Amino acid sequence: MVYEKHDVIVIGAGHAGCEAALACARLGLSTLIFTMSVDNIAMMPCNPNIGGTSKGHLVREVDALGGEMGRNIDRTFIQSRMLNTSKGPAVQSLRAQADKKDYSASMRKVLESTEGLTIRQDEVTEILVEYCSDNHGIKDSENSSELVENSVDNTVDNHVYNDVDNMQIITGVRTVSGNTYPARAVILCTGVYLDSRCIYGEVSVPSGPSGLPRSTHLSDSLRALGLPVRRFKTGTPARIAKSSIDFSKMEEQQGDEHVVPFSFENVGKDMDKDQESCWLTYTNLETHKIIRDNIDRSPLYNGRIEGVGPRYCPSIEDKVMRFAEKERHQVFIEPEGRYTEEMYISGMSSSLPEDVQYAMYRSVPGLENAVIVRNAYAIEYDCIDALCLKHTLECKDIKGFYSAGQANGSSGYEEAAAQGLIAGINAALSLLGKEPLVLDRSDAYIGVLIDDLVTKSTPEPYRMMTSRAEYRLLLRQDNADLRLADYGHRVGLLSDERYEDVCYKRSLIASEIERVKTVGVSSSKEVSDFLSGFNSTPVSDGAILFDLIKRPELSYESLAPLDPERPDIRPDIAAQINIEIKYEGYINRQKIQVAAFKKLEEKMIPPTLDYDLVPSLRIEARQKLKAIRPASIGQASRISGVSPADVSILLIYLGRGSN
Amino acid sequence: MYTGDTIAAIATALSPAGINIIRISGENAFSVTASLFRSARGKEFSSIPSGTVSYGFIEFEGEVLDEVLVLKMAAPHTYTCEDVTEIHTHGGVLVTKRVLEAILASGARLAESGEFTKRAFLNGRIDLSQAEAVMDVIGSGSDLARRNSMKQLRGSLRDEINRIRESIILETAHIEAALDDPEHISLDGFTETLLPKTEGLLKELKRLLASFDTGKIIKDGLNVVIAGRPNAGKSSLLNALLKEERAIVTEIAGTTRDTISESLDIGGLVLNLTDTAGIRQSGDLVESIGIDRALKAAAEAQLILYLIDSPLGITDEDKENLKSFADKKVILIYNKDDLLNDTRTGLNCDKCHGKDTDCEVDAGTACGDMSSDSDIDDDFDLLSSLNAGSVKISALTGDGIEELKDLIKNMFLSGTVTAGQDLILTNVRHAEHIRDAVASLELVKSGIENGVDEDLLSIDLMDAYKSLGMVTGEEYRDDLADKIFSTFCMGK
Numbered sequence A: 001m002v003y004e005k006h007d008v009i010v011i012g013a014g015h016a017g018c019e020a021a022l023a024c025a026r027l028g029l030s031t032l033i034f035t036m037s038v039d040n041i042a043m044m045p046c047n048p049n050i051g052g053t054s055k056g057h058l059v060r061e062v063d064a065l066g067g068e069m070g071r072n073i074d075r076t077f078i079q080s081r082m083l084n085t086s087k088g089p090a091v092q093s094l095r096a097q098a099d100k101k102d103y104s105a106s107m108r109k110v111l112e113s114t115e116g117l118t119i120r121q122d123e124v125t126e127i128l129v130e131y132c133s134d135n136h137g138i139k140d141s142e143n144s145s146e147l148v149e150n151s152v153d154n155t156v157d158n159h160v161y162n163d164v165d166n167m168q169i170i171t172g173v174r175t176v177s178g179n180t181y182p183a184r185a186v187i188l189c190t191g192v193y194l195d196s197r198c199i200y201g202e203v204s205v206p207s208g209p210s211g212l213p214r215s216t217h218l219s220d221s222l223r224a225l226g227l228p229v230r231r232f233k234t235g236t237p238a239r240i241a242k243s244s245i246d247f248s249k250m251e252e253q254q255g256d257e258h259v260v261p262f263s264f265e266n267v268g269k270d271m272d273k274d275q276e277s278c279w280l281t282y283t284n285l286e287t288h289k290i291i292r293d294n295i296d297r298s299p300l301y302n303g304r305i306e307g308v309g310p311r312y313c314p315s316i317e318d319k320v321m322r323f324a325e326k327e328r329h330q331v332f333i334e335p336e337g338r339y340t341e342e343m344y345i346s347g348m349s350s351s352l353p354e355d356v357q358y359a360m361y362r363s364v365p366g367l368e369n370a371v372i373v374r375n376a377y378a379i380e381y382d383c384i385d386a387l388c389l390k391h392t393l394e395c396k397d398i399k400g401f402y403s404a405g406q407a408n409g410s411s412g413y414e415e416a417a418a419q420g421l422i423a424g425i426n427a428a429l430s431l432l433g434k435e436p437l438v439l440d441r442s443d444a445y446i447g448v449l450i451d452d453l454v455t456k457s458t459p460e461p462y463r464m465m466t467s468r469a470e471y472r473l474l475l476r477q478d479n480a481d482l483r484l485a486d487y488g489h490r491v492g493l494l495s496d497e498r499y500e501d502v503c504y505k506r507s508l509i510a511s512e513i514e515r516v517k518t519v520g521v522s523s524s525k526e527v528s529d530f531l532s533g534f535n536s537t538p539v540s541d542g543a544i545l546f547d548l549i550k551r552p553e554l555s556y557e558s559l560a561p562l563d564p565e566r567p568d569i570r571p572d573i574a575a576q577i578n579i580e581i582k583y584e585g586y587i588n589r590q591k592i593q594v595a596a597f598k599k600l601e602e603k604m605i606p607p608t609l610d611y612d613l614v615p616s617l618r619i620e621a622r623q624k625l626k627a628i629r630p631a632s633i634g635q636a637s638r639i640s641g642v643s644p645a646d647v648s649i650l651l652i653y654l655g656r657g658s659n
Numbered sequence B: 001m002y003t004g005d006t007i008a009a010i011a012t013a014l015s016p017a018g019i020n021i022i023r024i025s026g027e028n029a030f031s032v033t034a035s036l037f038r039s040a041r042g043k044e045f046s047s048i049p050s051g052t053v054s055y056g057f058i059e060f061e062g063e064v065l066d067e068v069l070v071l072k073m074a075a076p077h078t079y080t081c082e083d084v085t086e087i088h089t090h091g092g093v094l095v096t097k098r099v100l101e102a103i104l105a106s107g108a109r110l111a112e113s114g115e116f117t118k119r120a121f122l123n124g125r126i127d128l129s130q131a132e133a134v135m136d137v138i139g140s141g142s143d144l145a146r147r148n149s150m151k152q153l154r155g156s157l158r159d160e161i162n163r164i165r166e167s168i169i170l171e172t173a174h175i176e177a178a179l180d181d182p183e184h185i186s187l188d189g190f191t192e193t194l195l196p197k198t199e200g201l202l203k204e205l206k207r208l209l210a211s212f213d214t215g216k217i218i219k220d221g222l223n224v225v226i227a228g229r230p231n232a233g234k235s236s237l238l239n240a241l242l243k244e245e246r247a248i249v250t251e252i253a254g255t256t257r258d259t260i261s262e263s264l265d266i267g268g269l270v271l272n273l274t275d276t277a278g279i280r281q282s283g284d285l286v287e288s289i290g291i292d293r294a295l296k297a298a299a300e301a302q303l304i305l306y307l308i309d310s311p312l313g314i315t316d317e318d319k320e321n322l323k324s325f326a327d328k329k330v331i332l333i334y335n336k337d338d339l340l341n342d343t344r345t346g347l348n349c350d351k352c353h354g355k356d357t358d359c360e361v362d363a364g365t366a367c368g369d370m371s372s373d374s375d376i377d378d379d380f381d382l383l384s385s386l387n388a389g390s391v392k393i394s395a396l397t398g399d400g401i402e403e404l405k406d407l408i409k410n411m412f413l414s415g416t417v418t419a420g421q422d423l424i425l426t427n428v429r430h431a432e433h434i435r436d437a438v439a440s441l442e443l444v445k446s447g448i449e450n451g452v453d454e455d456l457l458s459i460d461l462m463d464a465y466k467s468l469g470m471v472t473g474e475e476y477r478d479d480l481a482d483k484i485f486s487t488f489c490m491g492k
Helices: A015-026 A055-064 A069-076 A100-112 A218-224 A285-293 A316-322 A354-362 A413-431 A445-456 A477-491 A496-516 A525-532 A545-549 A571-582 A584-601 A619-628 A633-637 A644-655 B029-036 B092-105 B115-122 B128-139 B143-153 B156-180 B190-220 B234-242 B285-300 B316-323 B337-346 B376-385 B401-413 B428-449 B454-472 B480-486
Strands: A006-011 A031-035 A049-051 A077-083 A093-098 A117-121 A124-131 A168-175 A180-188 A197-200 A203-205 A229-236 A239-241 A251-253 A278-282 A330-335 A342-346 A372-374 A377-384 A401-403 B007-010 B020-025 B037-039 B052-060 B063-073 B084-089 B222-228 B260-265 B270-275 B303-309 B329-335 B347-349 B370-372 B387-392
Touching (some): A006 A015, A015 A117, A015 A180, A015 A413, A049 A069, A049 A413, A055 A069, A055 A093, A055 A445, A069 A093, A069 A100, A069 A413, A093 A100, A100 A117, A180 A413, A218 A229, A218 A377, A285 A316, A285 A354, A413 A445, A477 A496, A496 A545, A571 A584, A584 A633, A619 A644, A633 A644, A644 B115, B020 B029, B020 B115, B029 B037, B029 B063, B029 B084, B029 B092, B052 B092, B063 B092, B084 B092, B156 B190, B190 B428, B190 B454, B222 B234, B222 B285, B222 B401, B234 B260, B234 B270, B234 B303, B234 B329, B303 B316, B303 B401, B329 B401, B428 B454
Parallel strands (some): A006 A031, A006 A180, A031 A117, A180 A401, B222 B303, B329 B387
Antiparallel strands (some): A077 A093, A168 A180, A197 A203, A239 A342, A239 A372, A278 A330, A330 A342, B037 B052, B063 B084, B260 B270, B347 B370
């Protein structure tokens, strides 16, 4: 049968799917979300935490744009820490341990209570499209703001496509029972469920993670649409019963005394609650010997796993083989939740056989008597090569078809949520006839993430990392709201109330920085005594407060006693003022870098450009450019295989028109 | 392969030289040539093999324009990687222009500035820094400059810069790896090793930058101003240097009322000589304009040849003038030495004051600071405050001129370029980017010294990396390529 038509269908209710569906529904579109298991919405099949280095940035950015992940972890965390507090502001990151069940239930409740959002447990087996019968109106109507009334029957395309013959338009999906669900946009958020296989040792189970059913037909449908399907692999460690662990041999890691919330909505609210501890222990030479002696029994090493694994989230056997000189590796023992005995053994994911797993875990101090509740395993799955996507995460050749999360070859909950939000926002904006939302590398980690995915074709699951963000001093986790509120508000996901608060914050930061430039500090004895209290040299002829803030041992906050006129300022705003002043030189230099970057980013390449007509491009560069069709010279310059000389040629070619 | 339309231009400087060369490049280079060229041996142009020279005539609209040699070079082994012909004309400027017009009328278009080299670049024959070096080769005035440009053309600048970039990116990569994998990659003690490395890189870049001044002199020549009181013999010196009557020489003080410029190659170093009006208080309006210009030229000069009228010695006016050159390199030239033959003792070495019999102060010998006997202490003070050498000459007889040339070479090229071993920076754009890189690395250095976080250091490291990439074209600004090519002369 054919069901009533929805505006948007989201396939998969993991971290990407939830953000995508919520964004669409909240923007007023009728949205249907499919999941293989309603009981496992927003499930965390691997590590029990949200955030961490650079991933924490993504969560704050999702929140600043009006996404849900930050709020949900704030509701359900059982421990929270700000990482790298001894380092500079650019690399500080927030990480919270979640109660997995609670996190999932809480997100499910949000979905269920969102107007216009319908949840359906079913397996989608086919993406339905229609071929464009003519190319009427294809060109130069990019800015068309008229609402597309009925895109299923409508061959009028408001996007520019390069290859008219392959132009397809989404019409809906079909489920395993053969029923059809029409839709104007479809967002693929299938995570690791496509044709997945869980593997350890000799055991290979055709299933999704944690024994959940996998999706068996959708991969074929994607291939039939001409999408590049790849096979990736990831893995998870064993879960061990808490009662079998000897914590006295481990180092306890407690949460922060004053919890910084993920959501800017919760800034200033009391986040305190009882927190659970994590523990740190280490592998040793014995562990490594067990692994090396059995390495031929690892499916990763004996060829039974074909999928490519993440270099930056390696299994313990990868770490031991790759860092042969290291005598030990960190192992974090993390609670899976408040109401379970299971502990997650972070740093020791593996696909070794069960007997080796036992020997390996039990060689770690504190785990001598470990009782494994669930084995470690690797999971292989199908995903697409995101090179076929635009920065909006819409497929270049299928109008209305979006893809997000692990389906795009990324790894991690946060990466998934960020993409899900952007895909959802853009699907909605497109159906509403509005300008798309594209964040660039100088706007947000999200911009870096998506640009890398759609430009670089990483050969392994893509993990967000601090070093991937060139402008990280500007893209701090603490200023995500200041950076992104304009976008979130324009899109319509950020409430007026939150937006006004950001505007207030901005103006106060600006005026306060100007004010401290005019505040003098005398050379009196009181001042000298005060400064020597901070091991700071006295000022002989007096000084400007602004300059004193720049001293490493002082800060805007600590100098308050010398600043009697200072207005009452919230701690989060004071922190911004301090960072802006302290790092002024570096921030300004980074802004100059961004300006240079933007110049190439703003040199757009017409989507209709025929690279065969551009003389002198090297063959590899020509192939890559034809395949990826970069939006700008900037993006072209980041494609591997496109050399600086090729970019110069493009610049010259575009500079003189079609000559 | 870039297959642009067919372009042509006169590749030699348009001067009444014996031979001028017109270059044609592009798809139709051969057919255009064939339509104009009649081989003396009656061969069809199309049957002439590539890489050969043919003798014959250029005929256009029934008229023989010139007797020529034609070089035929087939793609891709040519400068532009396209079909190229070169036509060597023999009939002088006018005829060469008419041959070019005939070529343009036969299907080629006039090449834009730098277009041949742009095509060489587009066809992957050369990279951007090499393209720039081509420009330098063309613009170079001396053998030394040409040698240095050829070195850049072969890519030694690129190699040097790439090596430095590589070490910068290695350090940056370590910082960034440690940010993401602190468990396995440690920053403990990192800045202690980064500091000496940064200092080392700074030293290398500064050495390269220091060569820029020499490089600029080699490439553009040394701006030399001849100055002195009226009638000290400035114009005579210019003429003696040029061995030709370039400037008007008269006995009347104040004859030279304008500045006169000439170029002269003194064994690898080009002197851009400017003769000036004598500097004195003058009531004559035209003469005072000349004097103003002289002072202005002197202010911009890299070397001032200051003439002293030996029979008169250093006058108060001379002292005034010399004081205004305090920050310049100056060579004092005691002219009219021939008139002093009998009073040789009037000149002396300022160190021994003539007491040391071994110190022979011959005409034309550079012997440190020298002055006349009169007011010897005053002169000594004055001269020691100047960055000066001195030499005795007779502009009339030519005595001491060779010694003067040697002195100039020693002052500007001593030890640096004789062998042509070191890489010398000659391009202003390169120097700018290297200067930026030095500034960034200085920030890295002060950052380390102030104990800033490593990830902040990477901001300045990346700036240095990118600035250096601008030199080689590994990093681009949107306008770089066009900027480089538009400064080319027509024929390359």
